[in-house]
Amino acid sequence: MSGKGKRAAGAEVAAMNKKKLKGTEEILAKVRRLAERVKAEPEVQKSLAELNLPHACREVVDKDADAVLGEVETAILMVAASILRGEGFTYTLPNRSKGNQLYVPELDRIVLKDSMSHRAFANTATCRKAVITTRILQLVHELCRKRIHVTKRDLFYTDVKLFEDQGNSDAILDDLACMLGCTRSSLHVVASEKGVVVGRLTFREDGDQIDCRRMGVGGKAIPPNIDKVDSIQSDALFILLVEKDAAFMRLAEDRFYNQFPCIIITAKGQPDVATRLFLKKLKQTLRIPVLALVDSDPYGLKILSVYMKGSMNMSYDSSNLTTPDIKWLGVRPSDLDRFNIPQQCRLPMTDEDLKTGRKLLEEEFVKANPEWVKELEIMVTTKVKAEIQALSSFGFQYLSHQYLPLKLQEGDWI
Amino acid sequence: MSGKGKRAAGAEVAAMNKKKLKGTEEILAKVRRLAERVKAEPEVQKSLAELNLPHACREVVDKDADAVLGEVETAILMVAASILRGEGFTYTLPNRSKGNQLYVPELDRIVLKDSMSHRAFANTATCRKAVITTRILQLVHELCRKRIHVTKRDLFYTDVKLFEDQGNSDAILDDLACMLGCTRSSLHVVASEKGVVVGRLTFREDGDQIDCRRMGVGGKAIPPNIDKVDSIQSDALFILLVEKDAAFMRLAEDRFYNQFPCIIITAKGQPDVATRLFLKKLKQTLRIPVLALVDSDPYGLKILSVYMKGSMNMSYDSSNLTTPDIKWLGVRPSDLDRFNIPQQCRLPMTDEDLKTGRKLLEEEFVKANPEWVKELEIMVTTKVKAEIQALSSFGFQYLSHQYLPLKLQEGDWI
Structure with a gap:
């Protein structure tokens, strides 16, 4: 009966977490501060020229x-x-x-x-x-x-x-x-597109006025040609970058963005060029924080790394494709115990997973953030991974009604 | 120099085809007749009960x-x-x-x-x-x-x-x-969604009014939950079902649907349940013909077969997922010579392709249509396949400016 005991404990934690939740405005306080900080940051997109590097380097820019x-x-x-x-x-x-x-x-x-x-x-x-x-x-x-x-x-x-x-x-x-x-x-x-977007965002695409607050549950397909996108406007406090389709659907159907003003984006797995360009353009235009919701496994982090620092193959184009400043909201290895994710929803990491995880620990973009290192070390030590969907074990809407609000309320991003 | 000669011949055929093109209204005449015929067909969705089959059979229906x-x-x-x-x-x-x-x-x-x-x-x-x-x-x-x-x-x-x-x-x-x-x-x-739609279509999704004429180039993501879709309205003459993303993008950017009133749909390859449900719902509500644009290879036909007769696995759900009456517009094996597709754009079929092609010849839905059999026989005899993109060899906009208008003008679907 220890299994039953554990499940009961999980339910208890869920109930306790629910009690902790404050009103929407209070929940949003920490995000609002982060958003203000991001907006206040001087707009310098650091340029190569200013750096005075020992050798001439080159990057490419968007041209009409x-x-x-x-x-x-x-x-x-x-x-x-x-x-x-x-x-x-x-x-x-x-x-x-x-x-x-x-x-x-x-x-x-x-x-x-x-x-x-x-x-x-x-x-x-x-x-x-x-x-x-x-x-x-x-x-x-x-x-x-x-x-x-x-x-x-x-x-x-x-x-x-x-x-x-x-x-x-x-x-x-x-x-x-x-x-x-x-x-x-x-x-x-x-590139052909596969991303979708929904939430507090309006823009013009090839002359058409698009309102992402009125895109039902399916959302708007992210256009392949970013140069046809202009007049971006939004009252969102943050961009929520979601790894998976299923989580996107949950948040879209629950109209998460109505309660917590945000823009929700997913590339449905491995990010494509169109979605990366779109995220970059939103971030640059709106200057609001980007919070990421990915699986708690090395692959989730890999996806973040593609958004943040790009792929080797397109390195010459990196400044146009990358969004360096992304906060890792969840699902983080430390969340598994904190939110008491049931043992059955935690999956053992394969050897391949472990190898990828250890390799990530060597990467500059991980080492630059001690808290990321700490999380990744928990992952490779416990040898356990979990999907975003593991949160469904507390109910289908746990993600949008409890997990994310609590994360926002506590400012629990790194 | 025979290569050059052939390319010149290709260009000549393209120029000749261009001359053949009539005004939009004349081009649309044949489609209009097909559309009228489809609309005039009695609405009987034949039901199992009416058939008096020797054994009781069952199907499932949509319920709220x-x-x-x-x-x-x-x-x-x-x-x-x-x-x-x-x-x-x-x-x-x-x-x-x-x-x-x-x-x-x-x-x-x-x-x-x-x-x-x-x-x-x-x-x-x-x-x-x-x-x-x-x-x-x-x-x-x-x-x-x-x-x-x-x-x-x-x-x-x-x-x-x-x-x-x-x-x-x-x-x-x-x-x-x-x-x-x-x-x-x-x-x-x-199911998670991957299809997109653009063109002469408006509908309501979860209370939001969606206008697919104003969805830029990216289009509207087809919603995963069809039961939240209602108030479907359209002045389209036909639905253009496109296998590939790239062709969809071409047609969307050229606003093909403005000149030739249609709804353009793609599932970006293998059709997912959401796209099949959506197509079915459109066809049932609007009662307009569905014309398909797929690669000229066995895989393109396989895709048509999934739309038309479903997959074994979901057979119990077939009446809700299938759209039996789809016309094969192109790219058909006979098009390759007719449109003088350059030799270099024709690819040799692999053994696997040939096996699939020959297996298709045994299938009921192919045998039911002698013209399909003829086309498929050309394919397995010449052992040659071609992608929709092969049409780009005559210019990037050949697909939307010549190939499709000519096909429509001649009523060249089977």
Whole structure:
């Protein structure tokens, strides 16, 4: 009967927690203070130039269609000039290899160092690449001129004969972004979307006025082309970043954002580029805190790391894709005992999980935050993980009626 | 130079096709006739009862929360009566095994035959199942009482100790749907959503007025709980069902639905339950034709088959999930030559593809349509497949500006 005893104890803790809950305004006090602090922070998006790094580094920025058209035309004019000078048809591009990447702690981002490579047409080793580069420059020019967006796959299919493999056109597209100094989405080549958003947010998308407070339970699909999003407005105190679809649905159906003014976002698992761009844009425009609700396992933290510091592959684009300042609200390893999550809802970590967890302990973005280290150490020591849904063991609406309000009331984020 | 010659020929065909295109009203003439025909069809959703089948069959229907509450209470009262009669604590449920499934050609759906099984508490073989059944009945009762929706995963986590494995709670949930005679979504247990919709459609979702004509490029996420959708209105002539995200984005950005009044839906690959329910509801309410745009490969057809006849696993729920009458607009194997798709965009079929293709030729829903058989035979004979994106080889907007308008103009669906 010890199982029954434990379940009773769990119910007791839940009841006790419920008693602790104050009125909405009191619950919101701590978040309000955090939100004020975030708003008061000087708006410096620290730039590379200000840092005076020993070597020249480069990042890309968002540019509008006209600016990209200008860059493409300049690039071609430079090639023409090079030919006229008798130096031949050659592109000069930043090197994107790992050896040319640099983690800048002051920025908490990966940037590209200054190594450049040359791509000559009259060289058997680079001839094909020079041709593909020219073709993609032309296609990007067309996209920007027509103001339309396509996926990488569409781009590949415009000239399968030349590109042969999508890997070729993808890689050179990334090269071009670096060369032209603009983000990949500025080139009007976008990722397909999978994120959704709901809550205290209105914006304009391609001229349409979108009101995320009136998006039912399904929410609004996050658009693939962030440059068509403007007029962002919100009275939210914070952004709630949710790992999983199911938790998003719970919060949307309970209209969590009506009681606690917030914007709820999920990428349904591994974050895609569109969702990362959208979060970044919201955070930059509204300057409100981002609180994350992820599974208590290494994978949940991995997801946070992609939002916060990006992936190696897109390092040159990191400043546009990353939202460095995300608070880890839950579900944290220490929550399991604190909220008395039943033993049956705690899962043993696999060897793979443990390896990932230990590797995370070595990562800069974890080490930079001693409280994260502490939590992660609890995880790899107890060798136990839990999903957000484990909270359902106290009732379907425990997440929105008790767990999150209590977390907010206590300012329990790290 | 034969490659160049071929590309030039492709461009010529594209130019010729462009010349063939008439004005919007003329293009729409054939679709309008199809739409009128579909609207004029008598509304009979053929029912099982009318068919007078040799054995009693059963299907489930959508029921509202109060009706489900009633069913649950009746089920429990029947158990109580059985106990009072001295016959013990026993549930009687329809058998969902393959042997008890029946394809009904008149309905073009799979239904359950009348074999029943008993689940007694006082029997070691069924005791655990009887307990789980009781617990899930209680949880469903709570959900319907509170009018909230949860996922299967949430349901599992409410009592991990009892369910042990999610497979157990999932299976018994499906048993319950059959036993209570209602769809799984009526039980307020829903699938997570991944579909999106855009175009000439307005509806109400959980009280919010949704206008899919003003959903930017990203579209509206299809809600997981179809029972919260009502007041569906539309002036669309047809529903365009799109397999892939990228094609959806192209059509949404080009506002295809402004010129050709339609509703555009995609489940981004394999259709999920929420998208299938949504399509079904639209088709039933609006009674307009559904035209499908899928890859020209066996997988594209597989996707159509899931929309049209459902999956074995949910056969008991098939009438609520399936939309039998879908026209195959493209990309069809015969399109490849007709639209002169470049050789490089045609991919060789793998052995697995060929096997799937040949298996499809045996399927009832294919055999029922000789034109589908013909197309599929072209596919397995030429051993060539192609993606929707192959159309991009004639320009990024070829799909929305030429291919689809021409298809509509010629009434080229089968």
